[in-house]
Amino acid sequence: MRLVHYNAYPYGDDYRAVTALPDGTVYAVGEREFPATGDPCGPRRTLTYAMRWDGRRWHGLPELDRVVEAHRIAASRDGTLWVFGLCNAIKANGGSDSCAARWDGTSWTVSVLNAGGAGAATTGRDEVWAATSDRIRHWDGERWLSQRSPFRVKALQATASGQVWIAGDEGGHVALARRSGRRWTSVPRPPIPRLYGDRQRETVVAALAVGDGGEVWVLGSMYRICGAEEMMCIRPVLMRWSGGRWLVRVVPERLSIGRDIVADGAGGLWVTVPHGVGRLTGGRWRTYEADRGPLGGRSVAALARRPGSASVWAVGRDHTESEEMPFTNGMIWRLD
Numbered sequence: 001m002r003l004v005h006y007n008a009y010p011y012g013d014d015y016r017a018v019t020a021l022p023d024g025t026v027y028a029v030g031e032r033e034f035p036a037t038g039d040p041c042g043p044r045r046t047l048t049y050a051m052r053w054d055g056r057r058w059h060g061l062p063e064l065d066r067v068v069e070a071h072r073i074a075a076s077r078d079g080t081l082w083v084f085g086l087c088n089a090i091k092a093n094g095g096s097d098s099c100a101a102r103w104d105g106t107s108w109t110v111s112v113l114n115a116g117g118a119g120a121a122t123t124g125r126d127e128v129w130a131a132t133s134d135r136i137r138h139w140d141g142e143r144w145l146s147q148r149s150p151f152r153v154k155a156l157q158a159t160a161s162g163q164v165w166i167a168g169d170e171g172g173h174v175a176l177a178r179r180s181g182r183r184w185t186s187v188p189r190p191p192i193p194r195l196y197g198d199r200q201r202e203t204v205v206a207a208l209a210v211g212d213g214g215e216v217w218v219l220g221s222m223y224r225i226c227g228a229e230e231m232m233c234i235r236p237v238l239m240r241w242s243g244g245r246w247l248v249r250v251v252p253e254r255l256s257i258g259r260d261i262v263a264d265g266a267g268g269l270w271v272t273v274p275h276g277v278g279r280l281t282g283g284r285w286r287t288y289e290a291d292r293g294p295l296g297g298r299s300v301a302a303l304a305r306r307p308g309s310a311s312v313w314a315v316g317r318d319h320t321e322s323e324e325m326p327f328t329n330g331m332i333w334r335l336d
Contacts, residue, residue, distance in 0.1 A: 001276055001314060003291035005051070005058055005332035011035065013049070015315035015330045017073045020304040022160065026053035027081050028315050029073050030330050032063070040325065048085060050103070051332075058332075064108055067101045072116040078125045079105040082139075084116025100130070113137070113144065119156030119208065121164070129164050131156040136166070150184045151175045155208035155218075160307060167208045167218045174203055174220060176241060190239040190246040196224040203237060211263035212307070215242035219261050219271070222250070238269070238280070255285060262303045262312070270312055272300045277314055277335065290333050293318025298331060311336050 005028075007013055015030035029050045036045040047065040050073075051058045061081075070085035080102065087099040090112070100113040115130035115137045122128050128139040131153045138145045151170035158164045164179035174192065177184040192203050201223040209217040218239040226233035236251040251257060258272030268281030275298055276290040290298045297319040304313045314333040 001288045001290040001333045001335045003293070003331060004334045005330075006293060006318070007330040009326055009329055011040070011044075012326045012328045013330050014317035014328050015301060015332065016070050017302045018304040018313050018315040018332075019073050019075050020306040020311070020313055021075060021077060022307045023077065024053075024055045024306060025075070025079075026304065026306075026313055027051070027073060027075050028053075028313075028330075028332055029070050029083055030315070031068060031070065047088075048083060048101075050081065050083065052081075061103060062108065064101055064110075066108075066110045067099045072120040072130070074120040074122045074128050074130070076122040076125050076127070080126055082116075082120060082122075082128055082130075084113075084120055084130060087112055115144070118153045118168070119166075121156060121158035123158045123160070123162045123164060129156060129158055131166060133168070150177055150186065154205040157208045157210045157216075159210050163210065163214075165208060165210055165216055167205045169202070169205060172202055174205060174218065174239065176216065176218060187241055188246070190218070190241070190248050192220075192222070192237065193248065193250060195222075195235075195250065196226075199225040201225070201232070206236075206259050207261045209261045209263045209269065211267065212265045213242070213267060215240055215263070215267065217241075217261055217263060217269050219257075219259070249280075249283075252285070255287075258300065260302045262305045264312075265305060265308070265310060270303055270305065272303060272314070274299075276300060277303065277312065288335060290314065290316075290331075293329060293331050295320035295322075295326075295329065300333070 013032040018028045020026045036043045050061040067085040072084040074082045083101040090097045102109045118131040120130040126141045153168040155167045177186045203220045203222045207219040220237045222235045222237045238249045240247040260272045278287045295318045299316045301316040312335045317328045319328045
């Protein structure tokens with residue numbers, strides 16, 4: 001996996017999220033840390049920053065100091081970028097309210113809005129869906145509309161054709177639903193295998209991806225009690241809904257995967273793994289190592305695939321155990 005962009009920032013930063021559009025535009029969003037008073041060893045401040053790939057080179061957007069800890073982003077074809085995170089001023093005072101920041105191609109507009117924690121996606125030129133565990137919000141181009149979630153939502157995804165999917169849990173079971181008109185239509189529960197008998201606990205949704213052929217992937221974390229000390233262990237499980245039925249595949253124990261997935265456009269799936277990405281296709285796994293950074297590390301945080309193509313973008317950070325700054329710097333990779 002080829003390194004295509006590296007941040008040489010003197011204090012430390014990383015990338016948290018990435019999204020790609022059909023025309024080849026890519027947005028990457030991260031967080032930057034710097035001295036609050038000018039003293040490198042003193043207190044630190046953080047801000048959010050974003051980069052835009054226009055097909056030839058990266059352009060930096062104005063820094064966004066009113067939003068931190070960006071957890072979700074979404075972009076539409078008209079050049080609008082949405083960033084969902086915590087409100088910086090409210091967090092500094094001990095609060096935890098969320099903010100939504102909208103880049104219209106010229107400036108940022110920030111508003112206090114509890115949205116995006118469980119996912120965000122676009123379905124039109126300026127149409128955005130964002131979810132928390134109990135509310136689903138829809139930006140129709142002029143205002144945010146809100147409705148109660150049919151179950152506890154952990155992930156949201158959408159397609160360019162306008163389909164919106166949510167995944168989460170209901171009554172202790174994995175739940176999946178699709179937006180149909182003004183309603184949410186649920187699908188049957190996936191058959192989670194009982195591999196560990198009485199020691200097995202719930203399976204919790206971690207991520208969601210929708211493929212070009214309409215297939216829907218759900219990444220779950222299967223919890224179980226393990227070891228003599230009866231600790232809680234986790235094993236990833238992938239659930240694929242297609243053609244009106246589920247295919248459930250428990251991830252091999254030798255493979256450690258992260259918390260981000262994206263459909264590969266050919267019926268398979270890309271996932272984050274330590275130091276790179278993994279691909280599941282035809283029932284087989286293959287991993288791709290990411291190029292290291294100058295600090296000697298590499299850690300992939302998020303993935304995006306350009307719709308209609310095989311190009312996959314990954315973002316994350318370089319890192320070091322050294323006591324000299326910078327400790328981390330943002331990295332962007334590409335795999336074609």
